[in-house]
Amino acid sequence: MKIVKVSEVQITETPHKVDVRKLYEKDSAQAMHITLQAGEALKPHITPVDVFFFVLEGTPEILVGKEKVQVEANSLVESPKDIVHCLYNNSGKVARILVVKAPKPTTQAKLL
Numbered sequence: 001m002k003i004v005k006v007s008e009v010q011i012t013e014t015p016h017k018v019d020v021r022k023l024y025e026k027d028s029a030q031a032m033h034i035t036l037q038a039g040e041a042l043k044p045h046i047t048p049v050d051v052f053f054f055v056l057e058g059t060p061e062i063l064v065g066k067e068k069v070q071v072e073a074n075s076l077v078e079s080p081k082d083i084v085h086c087l088y089n090n091s092g093k094v095a096r097i098l099v100v101k102a103p104k105p106t107t108q109a110k111l112l
Contacts, residue, residue: 006033015111016042029102036060036089036097044086045109049101051079053087058095061088084112 009021012032018040024031034042036058044063053062054076061070063086064079071077079085089095 009033018042023098025104027104029100030104031101032099034087034097034099036087036095038089038092038094041088041090042086044084044112046082046084046112047079047101047105047109048107049081049103049105051081051085051099051101053077053079054098054100056096056098058089058093059091060095060097061090062086063088 004023006021006023009023012020012022014020018037019035021033022030023033033056036042053071055062055071055073057073059070059072061068062077063084064077065083065085068088069077087095087097
């Protein structure tokens, strides 16, 4: 059995300049753990595969298409491929989000 601890995974360098850690990477899917400090956000972008966000902690705002909603912990948000999406932490507390892309993208996301 393989066990991956978030705290033991190195931060991945991304254009977003936030704490992103790849937890799982196979052809079938990719999973990342994102920590957003108060006031941090990703850059709006479009991915070529379906994505879902599972909010582990905090209340980030999640943009999918033209809809932006504050989401509570223990909630899952779907984002279809080729649709703009983004994560924002406009609260005063840390937000942690599990992001899963399926299948694993073979091309880069398009930053807007």
